[in-house]
Amino acid sequence: MKDLRIKKHPILGEAKFGKKITIFVDGKKFSAYEGEMIASALYAKGIRKLRATSKFKEPRGIFCAIGRCTDCVMTVNGVPNIRTCITPVQSGMRVKTQKGLGKWKK
């Protein structure tokens, strides 16, 4: 399966990824490395659509990657509108593709 992680880099050298952990993306088991941001862990495996807009259900993904534009928000552990480009993965975390403004877990 494709993995876009850059293991070797001519300037930065060998990548030091953290411990391999399991998170859940839309209910499915998903492998990531400690220290990675949610959005980049997903992107590495080809998941680029992170949410759908409220009105037109258009796909959105990473745009600024520094937590400013909010295009990458998803529902994380039941909390909607989490900026996944600056939120690190945690073992057992539940990440959900967000529809519109999302819903708080009751």
Place this chain on the structure above:
Amino acid sequence: MEEVMVVGGGPAGLCAAIESARYGVKVILIDENDMPGGQLFKQIHRFFGSAQHRAGIRGYDIGNSLLSESEKLGVRVLLNTVVWGIFQDNFLGIKTEKETKILQAKKIVVGTGALENPLAFPGWTLPGVMGAGAAQTMMNIQRVLPGKRILMIGSGNVGLIVSYQLLQAGAKVVALVEALPKISGYLVHAAKISRAGVQILTSHTIVKADGKGEVKKAVIAKIDENFKMIKGTEKEIKVDLVCIAVGLRPLDELCWMAGCQFTYIPSLGGFIPLHSRDMETTVSGIYVAGDVSGIEEASTAIEEGKLAGIAIAESLGYISKKEAEEKKELSWESLRELRLGSFGEGRQKTKDLILKQYNSLHKM
């Protein structure tokens, strides 16, 4: 009451904190991220300029040396902390992971940096269209290749350098389009990617990005001198990532909220808070440094941060006017050097204009 609070731990904020702490000022540096350094850590290229401006040193090495210096000087750093508001008499509203509170400081430095400009075209909201800086963060910090076949929009230094870094990371930059009839950034960078096989197309633009659910292709076309597309020149290219490098704008919300006076200078990124030679805004006790005071480079941000730091140490009585003047003169001289040449001259002029407007308000 705190002595100094610095908002933003990039090169400007770090240097403001370091410089004032050097003279004994108690500084709190606040940053939203889990590590200070701002965008320095994704700059894997060697900086330009002269040795005195750390030319030849890669951005992340500068970042590391600033971090260790601030640590040595005892700068208190609050990470994962968002500044959500600024109020009269130098109150800052902050939110940590656990709580929200209000802090007051004698002096505040706003070193919030900048945000990349978007560019609207059909398909620009598709996943697979992102800022060039975003792509840089992805590959150099996150170590994830943002795309395999890339279309870069914009031939300024960001577009040129990020194109090169994409090549270094193993991607193919299919084309770089520039709406102007000539390359905007340093020719040395353009030559480098050109030699590596990237075609740089001036007087070209993106017509659309396309693909079901994410970018799969893009259409580019030639444009005339009025920036209108020339019919029949459209060309479809297979790409999975479109990068936008069309400039930045200051992240100046806190300055607006504080009631600072602004001026509008498109070449510096738009609305710019007026500031003195000491980097103080029109609101007494609130300073700016780095991109928030006009889009430039990390090297100028470092000097502006220093200036704010020295000026603060002086006004809090930690150093004499004479000593401060001597130190500031070094930074002013350094800034003058950084703003020389065909690329720097324009910035020097606009910065002079800002100073003139500031001084006319203060009738100095």
